[in-house]
Amino acid sequence: MMKTLQVALGDRSYPIHIGENLLSESDLFTAHIRGKEVLIVTNETVAPLYLDTVKTALNDYRLESVILPDGEQYKTLDIMQLIFDRLLEARLSRQVTIIALGGGVIGDMAGFAAACYQRGVPFIQVPTTLLSQVDSSVGGKTAVNHPLGKNMIGAFYQPQCVLADTDTLKTLDDRQFSSGLAEVIKYGLINDAEFFDWLEQNMSLLVSRDPAALAQAIARSCQDKATIVADDEREQGVRALLNLGHTFGHAIETGSGYGNCLHGEAIAIGMVMAADLSQRMGWLSTEKVTRISNIMIAANLPVTVPDKLSSADFMNLMAVDKKVQDGLIRLVLLKDIGQAIISDNYDGDALAETLAKFTAEN
Amino acid sequence: MMKTLQVALGDRSYPIHIGENLLSESDLFTAHIRGKEVLIVTNETVAPLYLDTVKTALNDYRLESVILPDGEQYKTLDIMQLIFDRLLEARLSRQVTIIALGGGVIGDMAGFAAACYQRGVPFIQVPTTLLSQVDSSVGGKTAVNHPLGKNMIGAFYQPQCVLADTDTLKTLDDRQFSSGLAEVIKYGLINDAEFFDWLEQNMSLLVSRDPAALAQAIARSCQDKATIVADDEREQGVRALLNLGHTFGHAIETGSGYGNCLHGEAIAIGMVMAADLSQRMGWLSTEKVTRISNIMIAANLPVTVPDKLSSADFMNLMAVDKKVQDGLIRLVLLKDIGQAIISDNYDGDALAETLAKFTAEN
CATH class of the missing domain: 1.20.1090.10 (Dehydroquinate synthase-like - alpha domain)
Incomplete structure (x- = not known):
C-alpha cells in the first residue's frame, strides 16, 4: 500500500510516495526523469545495500554513480566537489537527473549539487533513513556545512519527487532510527x-x-x-x-x-x-x-x-x-x-x- | 548624467544605473540594502583603486571586506570558500548584503556566494570593467569554473541593483578594455x-x-x-x-x-x-x-x-x-x-x- 502526498509549491510542486519496495518500481522514477542521463549519488554504507536495486530499476538510462564517504563530517564543499568531478568526467549534460540515494547528508549534498550543476538540473530524493524520510527530503532545503556553522552554504531547491521506501528502515542502526523519531x-x-x-x-x-x-x-x-x-x-x-x-x-x-x-x-x-x-x-x-x-x-x-x-x-x-x-x-x-x-x-x-x-x- | 534601465523580472526586477562617479553616491547603495551588515568582495587589483571610495559611501553600515586574488584562474570553489570564511568569521547574518566590486570574475563569485550563503542573501553588482558592465552584471548568471569546464557550477541569482560607474573604465588595461568591446x-x-x-x-x-x-x-x-x-x-x-x-x-x-x-x-x-x-x-x-x-x-x-x-x-x-x-x-x-x-x-x-x-x- 503506497501512500502519496503532494507538496503544493506552484510549478515546483512534487509528490512524496511512501511505502514498501518502492526502490524497484521503475515507473516511479521514470515518471520524473526527462533526459537519458542519470547520476546516482550515494554513500559507502548505502551503496552495498540498495545501489544495485536502483540501477536495475533504471537500466534503460545512461547510468553513472558516485559513492561518497558516510557521515555528517563529510557534508562539506570539498566532498561535494566529488559529485561535480563525476558529473564532468562523465560529461553529463544539463539534461541529467541526479538521484540522491541515502540519508539526509546525501540528500543535502546531492540536492545542492543538483541546484548548482550548470545552474540547476533536476533531482529525485530517495531517502533511506527515518530522519531523511520525515524531514530533509521534504521542503527543498539543501546545504553543506562550514567549519563555523551547520548548513551555512546551500540553496532552496525542490526535487522532482521523493520516494520513501520503508523497507530501507530495516537496515538502520538503532541510534539512526531513534534520531529520526526525534x-x-x-x-x-x-x-x-x-x-x-x-x-x-x-x-x-x-x-x-x-x-x-x-x-x-x-x-x-x-x-x-x-x-x-x-x-x-x-x-x-x-x-x-x-x-x-x-x-x-x-x-x-x-x-x-x-x-x-x-x-x-x-x-x-x-x-x-x-x-x-x-x-x-x-x-x-x-x-x-x-x-x-x-x-x-x-x-x-x-x-x-x-x-x-x-x-x-x-x-x-x-x-x-x-x-x-x-x-x-x-x-x-x-x-x-x-x-x-x-x-x-x-x-x-x-x-x-x-x-x-x-x-x-x- | 546617469542613465537608468530596468531589468523586468517580476519580483526579481532590478535597476541598472550607468554614469560617472556612481561609487561615491551613498544613496544608490542604501536604497538597496535592507540590514545593517555589508560584505564587500573585491580583488587585489581593484581594492587599491576603489575599495576606500565604496567604504566611505557606506560608512553607516557594519562593513567587512574580503580581497581575492585577481584572475579567471581563481574563479573556483576553493577561492569562493574565502568569501564564506569571511562571512562566518565575521558572524554576518542572513541579513547581510554582499557587494561585488570588480570585474566579471568577482561578480560571478560574489553573486554565487550570495546565492548560497544561508541559502541566499541580497547582493549588489558594482562592475568595474567594460566586460562586466555590459555582460556579466546583467542577467543573474553566477558561477565558478571547474577544471573540466567553465561556469559549470553556479546559480541563476539576481542582484538588487547594478551600479556601472564609467569612471572605473579609465584604469582598465587595453586588453581588458578590448575584451569588453567583444x-x-x-x-x-x-x-x-x-x-x-x-x-x-x-x-x-x-x-x-x-x-x-x-x-x-x-x-x-x-x-x-x-x-x-x-x-x-x-x-x-x-x-x-x-x-x-x-x-x-x-x-x-x-x-x-x-x-x-x-x-x-x-x-x-x-x-x-x-x-x-x-x-x-x-x-x-x-x-x-x-x-x-x-x-x-x-x-x-x-x-x-x-x-x-x-x-x-x-x-x-x-x-x-x-x-x-x-x-x-x-x-x-x-x-x-x-x-x-x-x-x-x-x-x-x-x-x-x-x-x-x-x-x-x-
Missing part, C-alpha cells in the same frame, strides 16, 4: 497535539519498527511538514517553526564535533531545553515538560547535554546560527504541546538558567 | 543591426574611451541584454543567443589554459568562427564575414585561434560545453548581422572545415 516527535510538538498523543500511545510499536505504525508516522510527519513548507517555502515566517530544538541542537552538534552527536539526538536535547525555557517563561506546565522528556526517553533519545559544553560555549555557538536577526537570538519555543512560536521576546535570565541547568555537570 | 559587438550581431552599424562608425571613438560614446554603448548593450533576459531568465530558449561565439570561445579559453586568453578575446575569435561556419552554410555573405572580422580588428581583438589547439581539441572541449542536448552540439550561428539563431541543424562537414581553417597552422 523529528517525528517535533511535528507533534510544533502544531499537531493529536499526533503527539498518538505518538505517546504508539512509541513502543514504533521503536519495534512495526511497518504499519511507521508508515502512518512518516506520512503524518511529511504531511505536517509539507503544509508548513507550502505556506512559506523560503523561510520568511512560519517555516522557522520547523527549527524547534535546532538552535540549541546545532550548538550541541557543532560544539561536540560533527559526527559525535547525531542530528536527531542533538535536536531531541534541544527540544527538551526549549521546553525547559518555555516552562521558565510560564508557558508550559511541569507535567508537559515531563511528557516531552519522557517521550524522548521512550524513543531511546538523549535528554542531557553531552561532552563538556559550557553556557558560554552555547552562547558563542548560537550567535552564528542562522536564526539571528541583527544580533538578537530568536528561538522557537512552546506555548503548549502542539503550539510552537518564534520568539525574541523571552527572558534572557531564563535562557541563562536553562543553559546553566543543562550544562551544570559539564 | 561583448558589445556581440549584441549588435545577435539582434541589433542598427547598433552594429553604429559601432562600425564609432569604434575609433570607443577605442579612445570617449566617455559619451562609452555611456551610449554600455546602455544600449545592457538594454539589449536585459530584453533578452527578461524574455527567458533561465535560458530555456532565446537567452541561449547570448552564447554567440561562446561554444568556440569556451573551448579556446579552456584549451589555452584559464587566464592566457581573456574571455572577450576568446569569444571574439568564437564569433569570427561562427560567422565563418554561417558563411559555409550559405547564410552570410563573404562581405559580411569580412565586416565582422574587421570590426574585431578595429577593436584590437584577435581573430585567429591562439596556441596549439587542434580540431580534435575543439571537438573534445566543445562536447562538455553546456549547450549540448543529449549529445548533439548546438551552436549559435548567424543568418545575418543582427539575426542570430540557435541551431543543431548545420552541416557537420562545414563545422569540420571551419575548425580545420582556424587550426591549420596549429
Whole structure:
C-alpha cells in the first residue's frame, strides 16, 4: 500500500510516495526523469545495500554513480566537489537527473549539487533513513556545512519527487532510527497535539519498527511538514517553526564535533531545553515538560547535554546560527504541546538558567 | 548624467544605473540594502583603486571586506570558500548584503556566494570593467569554473541593483578594455543591426574611451541584454543567443589554459568562427564575414585561434560545453548581422572545415 502526498509549491510542486519496495518500481522514477542521463549519488554504507536495486530499476538510462564517504563530517564543499568531478568526467549534460540515494547528508549534498550543476538540473530524493524520510527530503532545503556553522552554504531547491521506501528502515542502526523519531516527535510538538498523543500511545510499536505504525508516522510527519513548507517555502515566517530544538541542537552538534552527536539526538536535547525555557517563561506546565522528556526517553533519545559544553560555549555557538536577526537570538519555543512560536521576546535570565541547568555537570 | 534601465523580472526586477562617479553616491547603495551588515568582495587589483571610495559611501553600515586574488584562474570553489570564511568569521547574518566590486570574475563569485550563503542573501553588482558592465552584471548568471569546464557550477541569482560607474573604465588595461568591446559587438550581431552599424562608425571613438560614446554603448548593450533576459531568465530558449561565439570561445579559453586568453578575446575569435561556419552554410555573405572580422580588428581583438589547439581539441572541449542536448552540439550561428539563431541543424562537414581553417597552422 503506497501512500502519496503532494507538496503544493506552484510549478515546483512534487509528490512524496511512501511505502514498501518502492526502490524497484521503475515507473516511479521514470515518471520524473526527462533526459537519458542519470547520476546516482550515494554513500559507502548505502551503496552495498540498495545501489544495485536502483540501477536495475533504471537500466534503460545512461547510468553513472558516485559513492561518497558516510557521515555528517563529510557534508562539506570539498566532498561535494566529488559529485561535480563525476558529473564532468562523465560529461553529463544539463539534461541529467541526479538521484540522491541515502540519508539526509546525501540528500543535502546531492540536492545542492543538483541546484548548482550548470545552474540547476533536476533531482529525485530517495531517502533511506527515518530522519531523511520525515524531514530533509521534504521542503527543498539543501546545504553543506562550514567549519563555523551547520548548513551555512546551500540553496532552496525542490526535487522532482521523493520516494520513501520503508523497507530501507530495516537496515538502520538503532541510534539512526531513534534520531529520526526525534523529528517525528517535533511535528507533534510544533502544531499537531493529536499526533503527539498518538505518538505517546504508539512509541513502543514504533521503536519495534512495526511497518504499519511507521508508515502512518512518516506520512503524518511529511504531511505536517509539507503544509508548513507550502505556506512559506523560503523561510520568511512560519517555516522557522520547523527549527524547534535546532538552535540549541546545532550548538550541541557543532560544539561536540560533527559526527559525535547525531542530528536527531542533538535536536531531541534541544527540544527538551526549549521546553525547559518555555516552562521558565510560564508557558508550559511541569507535567508537559515531563511528557516531552519522557517521550524522548521512550524513543531511546538523549535528554542531557553531552561532552563538556559550557553556557558560554552555547552562547558563542548560537550567535552564528542562522536564526539571528541583527544580533538578537530568536528561538522557537512552546506555548503548549502542539503550539510552537518564534520568539525574541523571552527572558534572557531564563535562557541563562536553562543553559546553566543543562550544562551544570559539564 | 546617469542613465537608468530596468531589468523586468517580476519580483526579481532590478535597476541598472550607468554614469560617472556612481561609487561615491551613498544613496544608490542604501536604497538597496535592507540590514545593517555589508560584505564587500573585491580583488587585489581593484581594492587599491576603489575599495576606500565604496567604504566611505557606506560608512553607516557594519562593513567587512574580503580581497581575492585577481584572475579567471581563481574563479573556483576553493577561492569562493574565502568569501564564506569571511562571512562566518565575521558572524554576518542572513541579513547581510554582499557587494561585488570588480570585474566579471568577482561578480560571478560574489553573486554565487550570495546565492548560497544561508541559502541566499541580497547582493549588489558594482562592475568595474567594460566586460562586466555590459555582460556579466546583467542577467543573474553566477558561477565558478571547474577544471573540466567553465561556469559549470553556479546559480541563476539576481542582484538588487547594478551600479556601472564609467569612471572605473579609465584604469582598465587595453586588453581588458578590448575584451569588453567583444561583448558589445556581440549584441549588435545577435539582434541589433542598427547598433552594429553604429559601432562600425564609432569604434575609433570607443577605442579612445570617449566617455559619451562609452555611456551610449554600455546602455544600449545592457538594454539589449536585459530584453533578452527578461524574455527567458533561465535560458530555456532565446537567452541561449547570448552564447554567440561562446561554444568556440569556451573551448579556446579552456584549451589555452584559464587566464592566457581573456574571455572577450576568446569569444571574439568564437564569433569570427561562427560567422565563418554561417558563411559555409550559405547564410552570410563573404562581405559580411569580412565586416565582422574587421570590426574585431578595429577593436584590437584577435581573430585567429591562439596556441596549439587542434580540431580534435575543439571537438573534445566543445562536447562538455553546456549547450549540448543529449549529445548533439548546438551552436549559435548567424543568418545575418543582427539575426542570430540557435541551431543543431548545420552541416557537420562545414563545422569540420571551419575548425580545420582556424587550426591549420596549429
